[in-house]
Amino acid sequence: MRLSRSLVLLLVLLPLTVQAQETATFNLALADGKLVNAPDTIRVQQGDAVELRWTSDRPMAIELHGYEIKTQVSPQTPGVMSFRATIAGRFQVHAEGSSHGHATILYLEVYPK
Amino acid sequence: MLRVAAVIAALLLTAGPAAAHGFGQRFDLPLPLWLWVTGAGATIVVSFVVVALFVRERPGGDLYPRFVLFRRAGRGAWLVWLLRVVVAALFLLTVATGLFGEEDPYHNLTPIMVWVIWWVGVALVCILLGDLWALVNPLDTLFRGFEALTHAHPHYDYPRWLGTWPSVLLFFLFAWAELVWDAKDEPLLLAYATIAYAAFAWIGMILFGREAWLRRGEAFSVAFGVFARFAVLDVRDEDVALRPPGVGLLNERAVSVSFTVFVLLMLSTVTFDGFLETPFWNRLFSGAYNLPVMARILFDLSSEGIDDAQVMKSIGLVAFPLLFVVVYWCGSWAMVRAADLFRRSGPPRAAVSVTDAATGFVLTLVPIAVAYHLAHYLSLLLTAGQLIVPIASDPFGVGWDLFGTAGYRIDLGLVGPKFFWYTATTVIVIGHAAAVYLSHVVALRVFGDRRAALVSQGPMLALMVAYTMLSLWILAQPIVG
Numbered sequence: 001m002r003l004s005r006s007l008v009l010l011l012v013l014l015p016l017t018v019q020a021q022e023t024a025t026f027n028l029a030l031a032d033g034k035l036v037n038a039p040d041t042i043r044v045q046q047g048d049a050v051e052l053r054w055t056s057d058r059p060m061a062i063e064l065h066g067y068e069i070k071t072q073v074s075p076q077t078p079g080v081m082s083f084r085a086t087i088a089g090r091f092q093v094h095a096e097g098s099s100h101g102h103a104t105i106l107y108l109e110v111y112p113k
Numbered sequence: 114m115l116r117v118a119a120v121i122a123a124l125l126l127t128a129g130p131a132a133a134h135g136f137g138q139r140f141d142l143p144l145p146l147w148l149w150v151t152g153a154g155a156t157i158v159v160s161f162v163v164v165a166l167f168v169r170e171r172p173g174g175d176l177y178p179r180f181v182l183f184r185r186a187g188r189g190a191w192l193v194w195l196l197r198v199v200v201a202a203l204f205l206l207t208v209a210t211g212l213f214g215e216e217d218p219y220h221n222l223t224p225i226m227v228w229v230i231w232w233v234g235v236a237l238v239c240i241l242l243g244d245l246w247a248l249v250n251p252l253d254t255l256f257r258g259f260e261a262l263t264h265a266h267p268h269y270d271y272p273r274w275l276g277t278w279p280s281v282l283l284f285f286l287f288a289w290a291e292l293v294w295d296a297k298d299e300p301l302l303l304a305y306a307t308i309a310y311a312a313f314a315w316i317g318m319i320l321f322g323r324e325a326w327l328r329r330g331e332a333f334s335v336a337f338g339v340f341a342r343f344a345v346l347d348v349r350d351e352d353v354a355l356r357p358p359g360v361g362l363l364n365e366r367a368v369s370v371s372f373t374v375f376v377l378l379m380l381s382t383v384t385f386d387g388f389l390e391t392p393f394w395n396r397l398f399s400g401a402y403n404l405p406v407m408a409r410i411l412f413d414l415s416s417e418g419i420d421d422a423q424v425m426k427s428i429g430l431v432a433f434p435l436l437f438v439v440v441y442w443c444g445s446w447a448m449v450r451a452a453d454l455f456r457r458s459g460p461p462r463a464a465v466s467v468t469d470a471a472t473g474f475v476l477t478l479v480p481i482a483v484a485y486h487l488a489h490y491l492s493l494l495l496t497a498g499q500l501i502v503p504i505a506s507d508p509f510g511v512g513w514d515l516f517g518t519a520g521y522r523i524d525l526g527l528v529g530p531k532f533f534w535y536t537a538t539t540v541i542v543i544g545h546a547a548a549v550y551l552s553h554v555v556a557l558r559v560f561g562d563r564r565a566a567l568v569s570q571g572p573m574l575a576l577m578v579a580y581t582m583l584s585l586w587i588l589a590q591p592i593v594g
Contacts, residue, residue: 041591065138066138066140066525086526087140087525087526088526088529088530088531089140089141089142089525089530090139090141090142090143090591091140104593107591109142109591110142111530112142112529112530112531
């Protein structure tokens with residue numbers, strides 16, 4: 001069960017990681033402070049250039065811990081986090097400003113080469 | 114009485130000023146599937162190899178080889194005292210920074226000192242080298258100073274029935290503070306908790322004598338002592354010797370029931386710490402809301418201002434050790450039954466009771482816990498532990514730069530995930546092998562008969578494999594929350 005799920009996950013994510021040779025771009029939409037239509041974990045390879053493009057139906061402050069990158073997002077202006085994934089590990093993305101307080105909305109997993 | 118308890122609970126469980134995110138946040142990647150499977154496979158193989166070796170091996174004596182490094186004879190006493198004074202001063206500093214320093218846990222010595230340097234770091238030294246805590250325990254040092262000044266004598270003999278139970282209770286409270294308490298990173302409250310614990314320990318020492326309390330009532334002397342039985346340094350009054358890792362757990366006589374429960378409590382809380390970070394725990398948590406009764410209780414409590422997450426964790430913290438105790442006692446029962454069934458007819462031996470088995474074997478589980486402890490906390494020590502570099506220069510968070518390191522920033526890339534993956538898996542498999550080996554040695558001693566001993570190890574092996582698999586499984590889970 002677990003194995004098959006991991007395999008499916010691998011197949012789904014493989015194209016993402018392969019194209020990541022250039023810039024891995026993720027379009028992430030927030031509604032009511034939660035991610036819409038996206039898995040709660042995104043995976044990249046160490047050394048990849050990563051771009052997280054945020055849109056939201058309400059103004060929020062978003063922070064990627066570990067990399068200490070912050071951005072603001074509002075219905076009018078999308079937020080962008082653009083960086084090179086130099087550190088491997090599993091990093092939390094927090095959002096502030098939703099009704100859920102300070103919540104983890106996404107995990108970024110950077111896998112070692 | 115109930116009201117007072119409720120008020121105290123409300124005070125403790127009400128979330129303080131919400132910390133931005135947990136101090137000592139972890140950035141570990143879960144073990145990849147293939148490594149998890151490899152580790153699990155190796156665990157099984159290693160189990161059978163150890164068992165196979167035992168089938169051939171002649172049972173040896175209980176004594177283990179010791180290589181004497183040096184005789185003590187009072188030499189180096191001044192060095193130990195210097196160390197004691199330095200650590201006692203550090204202890205006082207840690208309390209002082211909590212009381213008077215900056216509130217931000219990232220700019221105060223107290224949280225990092227207590228949760229990373231002391232609880233993780235000292236444990237690591239105890240596991241790998243030897244009982245550092247017994248050597249430098251500041252509560253002991255300060256009380257010795259008090260004794261020298263007042264010529265105080267203990268008022269009572271330590272009651273036998275009390276056993277290690279005070280340590281069981283105190284360690285439970287400590288585990289609660291570490292794993293459940295929302296405000297555990299707030300320097301001021303952490304300093305109060307430290308003072309409360311020290312005061313309690315000193316009262317115990319005044320009543321029953323310093324050494325009696327250190328042996329049974331000072332939870333950390335007991336806990337670090339358990340870890341240090343695994344270590345390679347065998348420190349005795351007369352000399353300091355090297356020994357193979359783990360053999361210190363071959364206790365010469367059965368431990369008490371209270372000590373057995375203490376060890377199981379330690380093992381279970383270490384595992385519970387990792388378990389709390391798994392998605393499975395999150396599902397349990399949200400599952401609780403599907404039970405109308407639980408949902409109602411949690412809702413009522415949260416309207417009183419008591420945080421539901423802490424209530425759930427508290428329930429888990431009680432349930433997890435109880436589960437360990439029950440499963441372990443069932444395993445001990447199965448061991449005794451198996452040995453009885455397959456005992457060769459021979460000279461009759463005194464029957465081995467389930468309690469004899471449980472108290473006789475409990476320490477053989479320690480290597481698995483020690484391995485998990487290393488695997489789980491090594492990354493924390495190497496990432497969050499780096500905070501000590503800037504904080505050492507500015508322990509109160511008031512802008513000092515004593516050693517010129519105040520500007521140091523944590524480097525999360527110091528060691529990569531691959532290092533942690535391989536270390537964690539290797540350490541866990543080695544710990545498992547050590548546990549299986551030790552438990553066979555103990556089986557020979559407890560059951561006497563070779564065949565009975567071997568058969569008795571069936572249930573124990575199943576228990577140990579399950580425990581090791583649990584450790585590996587937790588490490589393979591993505592950390593959430």
